[in-house]
Amino acid sequence: xxxxxxxxxxxxxxxxxxxxxxxxxxxxxxxxxxxxxxxxxxxxxxxxxxxxxxxxxxxxxxxxxxxxxxxxxxxxxxxxxxxxxxxxxxxxxxxxxxxxxxxxxxxxxxxxxxxxxxxxxxxxxxxxxxxxxxxxxxxxxxxxxxxxxxxxxxxxxxxxxxxxxxxxxxxxxxxxxxxxxxxxxxxxxxxxxxxxxxxxxxxxxxxxxxxxxxxxxxxxxxxxxxxxxxxxxxxxxxxxxxxxxxxxxxxxxxxxxxxxxxxxxxxxxxxxxxxxxxxxxxxxxxxxxxxxxxxxxxxxxxxxxxxxxxxxxxxxxxxxxxxxxxxxxxxxxxxxxxxxxxxxxxxxxxxxxxxxxxxxxxxxxxxxxxxxxxxxxxxxxxxxxxxxxxxxxxxxxxx
Numbered sequence: 448x449x450x451x452x453x454x455x456x457x458x459x460x461x462x463x464x465x466x467x468x469x470x471x472x473x474x475x476x477x478x479x480x481x482x483x484x485x486x487x488x489x490x491x492x493x494x495x496x497x498x499x500x501x502x503x504x505x506x507x508x509x510x511x512x513x514x515x516x517x518x519x520x521x522x523x524x525x526x527x528x529x530x531x532x533x534x535x536x537x538x539x540x541x542x543x544x545x546x547x548x549x550x551x552x553x554x555x556x557x558x559x560x561x562x563x564x565x566x567x568x569x570x571x572x573x574x575x576x577x578x579x580x581x582x583x584x585x586x587x588x589x590x591x592x593x594x595x596x597x598x599x600x601x602x603x604x605x606x607x608x609x610x611x612x613x614x615x616x617x618x619x620x621x622x623x624x625x626x627x628x629x630x631x632x633x634x635x636x637x638x639x640x641x642x643x644x645x646x647x648x649x650x651x652x653x654x655x656x657x658x659x660x661x662x663x664x665x666x667x668x669x670x671x672x673x674x675x676x677x678x679x680x681x682x683x684x685x686x687x688x689x690x691x692x693x694x695x696x697x698x699x700x701x702x703x704x705x706x707x708x709x710x711x712x713x714x715x716x717x718x719x720x721x722x723x724x725x726x727x728x729x730x731x732x733x734x735x736x737x738x739x740x741x742x743x744x745x746x747x748x749x750x751x752x753x754x755x756x757x758x759x760x761x762x763x764x765x766x767x768x769x770x771x772x773x774x775x776x777x778x779x780x781x782x783x784x785x786x787x788x789x790x791x792x793x794x795x796x797x798x799x800x801x802x803x804x805x806x807x808x809x810x811x812x813x814x815x816x817x818x819x820x821x822x823x824x825x826x827x828x829x830x831x832x833x834x835x836x837x838x839x840x841x842x843x844x845x846x
Contacts, residue, residue: 553586
């Protein structure tokens with residue numbers, strides 16, 4: 448079937464919840480995708496930071512194939528060996544003590560919110576309030592949506608979950624001033640992805656960790672987008688040498704197979720007990736096999752060094768472009784999550800790039816977001832920017 452035929456079939460039978468491009472992607476390899484009309488695209492979105500190892504990664508593909516021939520699903524009434532193996536690997540390479548597995552980042556954040564409230568009820572004198580940040584994004588389920596500090600996502604779904612307040616991002620003084628005798632936790636992203644690739648000032652995470660320590664609060668870091676090697680460290684919190692009490696993961700953790708994880712430290716590991724939380728498909732054998740294969744690659748120091756080098760190179764090249772074209776106002780990011788803020792809306796640029804065979808993403812209307820696979824090469828970066836630069840407007844309206 449052609450792209451047009453798949454567009455028609457989707458429109459006829461699938462709920463209209465996404466503003467889709469009129470293309471159907473049918474296969475991928477490394478940093479490239481092919482549509483139903485067999486046109487190739489250079490993918491600088493990676494399924495929104497999901498395909499960190501690129502498309503059809505041989506190790507992940509073989510792990511899925513092998514596991515599918517053995518066992519796809521068994522309920523959590525039984526021990527699932529892959530859960531123990533993947534949890535052990537996460538714990539070995541993080542601050543964590545235990546891991547709860549779900550299916551998505553939103554589900555991981557829902558779990559973190561529940562742990563925070565239960566901890567407050569049992570160990571925090573009944574405190575329940577959770578502070579999050581403006582321009583944040585934590586998911587579309589009800590609790591995660593309530594924690595998301597962007598009103599556009601909450602429109603039409605009020606009233607939201609009570610006991611959540613939003614604080615300016617990157618402002619540690621504002622965060623401390625927001626703490627009350629009802630506050631039990633702070634939830635934030637080490638870098639805001641959907642909010643526009645907002646990188647906080649150096650020392651911000653360390654300052655927030657200090658606030659939590661002084662006020663006996665739990666620190667929850669949402670690393671759904673920026674974890675799994677995306678910033679050049681396995682976890683983004685490592686850049687500031689701190690440790691959270693909980694961390695939420697998903698996206699790139701299993702190379703494209705749905706998985707979410709809530710990582711718990713010594714303080715929070717025993718809050719959830721049988722009967723307090725569950726997920727039917729969470730930690731199923733297939734997703735655990737994919738997760739093990741993916742994470743074994745992501746922890747390799749040589750891959751993380753490559754991410755840092757390619758991220759530095761991509762930011763340098765974008766800043767050179769900014770020197771030639773004032774429409775690029777700022778380039779920011781860490782590793783291979785990079786935003787180029789434009790003086791104009793970037794939707795037309797994204798569409799024009801797609802027509803030329805380059806997949807980009809627009810965040811908060813004016814930020815071109817670059818999320819290439821972590822295996823991207825210098826040559827592929829050059830190819831992408833050679834396609835992009837002629838598409839940028841040359842004049843900035845003064846009106």
